[in-house]
Amino acid sequence: MPTPLTLEKYQVVVYLVAVAAGLAIGLFAPPTGEWLEWSLWPLLAALLYVTFTQTHLESIGSALVDRRFLLVMLTVNFVLIPILVWGLTRLFVDDPILAMGVFLVLLVPCTDWFVTFSQLGRADVPRAIAATPILLLAQILLLPFYLWLFTEGDIRADWELSSLLGAFVLIILIPLAAAWLTDLSGRHSRKVRRGIEMMAWLPVPLLGIVLFAIMTSHAPQVVGQVAGLGAVVLVFVLYIILVPWIAEAASRLAGLPPEARRTVAFSAGTRNSFMVLPIALALPTSLQPVVTVIILQSLVELLGLIAYTRLIPRMIR
Template sequence: MRDQMEKHQSWIYLGFISAGLTLGAYAPELTASFDRLLWPLLGVLLYATFTQIPLLRIAQGATDTRFMIALLVGNFVAIPAFIAIMLLWLPLPPAVLAGVLLVLLVPCTDWFISFAHLGKGDTALAIAATPLLLLVQIIALPVYLWLLLGNEWFLLTFSTALLGAFAGFILLPLALAWLTECAAQRYPSLERTTHRLGLLPVPLLALVVFIIAASQVGSVLGLHQVLAQVVFIFIGFLLFAGMLGKVLGNAFKLPPASARTLTFSFATRNSFVMLPIALALPEAWQAAVVVIVFQSLVELFGMIVYLRWVPNTLLPDRA
């Protein structure tokens, strides 16, 4: 069941977003109280997702040194540099720009594993990489945003709402997931329960994007011209990520399966982990939420193309 949901998740999210936009446009009185459900859903979603990340195996993941160095160089040096260069040609409103940066600067730590597996990558490497990616991005993201958005964002990061969202909806679920994994090592029944939590991320994220679409329908309509611009940015990013995976895979002499895993890491971004941060921004910055949800949808349909392009054309098995 989990495999089927992950295989068809692009269409699931599209359906829920369409339903949310329709409900928000034609029955806004029904969506007025939806915001109350959003934060609890996000908390459970992130906790369930983090329990699927092997947080206790960060040290084990560092055994393939060449892969890990390539992974870190690509995600935290090459991609931020590419995005910084893109900023020179992006005449975007600050809130939209913040959304683009929030979603593109941080690598995915969840469905990246699924797509790496479906795209004939090295699933074990993908699993080993996720806790390291999560740890580094938590440290690096505030620095990147300060460098790219300036002092206004630096002051904004110390607002009570933003710090509260970061602590309550990223650090707290992360800590609880770590404690759950520690307990699961001692109690087999808890380990089975943790495995079942893997069924929750897709339906919970579907509900989250449904609520956001229903409550942000006005923003979506107001941003339709901007979204038409950023869709090309997101498609361009997917093309760049694919070529970067090939270049670094060759440079570090990685086997094809490892290079594919590298490529899927570069192409998938941590969109819904960034949602609590975007939702906690002041009202003037709320367009960032719409941009993040929109990017995740573009990315998911991009992955449908990646599943054929990466293993068959970009990084085929060597003769």
């Protein structure tokens, strides 16, 4: 009998088809993309709500028990990776606007396909599920600090804080609060629990639809700007190559078992591009290249994760 895991097994195909179809339609039928652009906000809100309902916020307690694993996850994601990202941008990215896009997308660990790709890569899925809400809360608290620390003053001066806060509240905090209330209700209602179980089918198709809408509405922009983003793509490729080794070194130093070390590697390699995309979309026109940077990162990451599922089980034993 098919289960959500059956769908997740073929999610890579779903995403690649969505990306290819979106790019093709966006390039050859631009009015379709203009019509679809309005749908991005509700689609992203729905995707994050469904994803948060599967995050299992009640597992925070079990994550805190496994302190050594949690310490490694937090150290890799919020200490070592920011240092790496800062160094890569200093070496390769001269444009401060593009650097901001890199910071925005690479400083936040993923909370959705991180778990499913961990499963495909023979990592420790229970540990991944337990750590996810901690990673989510940590990035919400730390991302503003890192953006302030890393971005240049004249770029920060162009931020429209009211628009950024509005996007953050509407697309991130409200879905998170709704998911938390749904989770609380599910503890006392069998129907709600059944609804949460049924929503486990939705992240993959919803993410496919979001990818399709993003590519369709931004295809001309992505294709038109990609020639000037070689340095950014290089940073993303180097990031994908380097972070598993950093994660493995930190995990092995902490004495974690192989499956847990793979989990740390997948967490380091997956970034939360679809959570930060609404923030990028709310930026003023002068900073809109940030949107293209985030879209490019999601494409590079998707291809990298396909390779991860084959290479990381062989690399980390």
